[in-house]
Amino acid sequence: MSTTPVYLLAALLFGLGVIGFLRQRNAVMILMAVELMLNSANLTFLGAARARGDVDGSMMPLFLIVVAAAEAAVGLALILALFRSRRTLDIEVPRSLRD
Numbered sequence: 001m002s003t004t005p006v007y008l009l010a011a012l013l014f015g016l017g018v019i020g021f022l023r024q025r026n027a028v029m030i031l032m033a034v035e036l037m038l039n040s041a042n043l044t045f046l047g048a049a050r051a052r053g054d055v056d057g058s059m060m061p062l063f064l065i066v067v068a069a070a071e072a073a074v075g076l077a078l079i080l081a082l083f084r085s086r087r088t089l090d091i092e093v094p095r096s097l098r099d
Contacts (some may be wrong), residue, residue, distance in 0.1 A: 006047035013040035027082060027089045031075045038068045 013036055020033030042061040049057020083089055 003047045003051040006043060006050075010040045010043040010047065013037075013043065025090050025092060027079045027091050030091065031072065031079065034075075035068060035072060038064060038071075 017033045017035075017037035017040060020036065021030055024030050024033065042064050045057060045060045045064070049055070079089065
């Protein structure tokens, strides 16, 4: 099996994640876009491991899943704190606090 479709899918998912990260104002949607980018990196690692026939290549995606889970927990805690203090998930609100 060729790894080209796997890499194309990973690139598409990463591109969608970047677009979501740059275009959204909702903090939860931004967090979801970052998770999508991390999962596309996992897909790339798995495609490369399958192409080489290397079982050790599956360890990096496992590590990245653990990192993504920790990042999601911290991100959701920060989003919850933002929502409790400002009653909004709009990321523009904290910027207006500087002025």
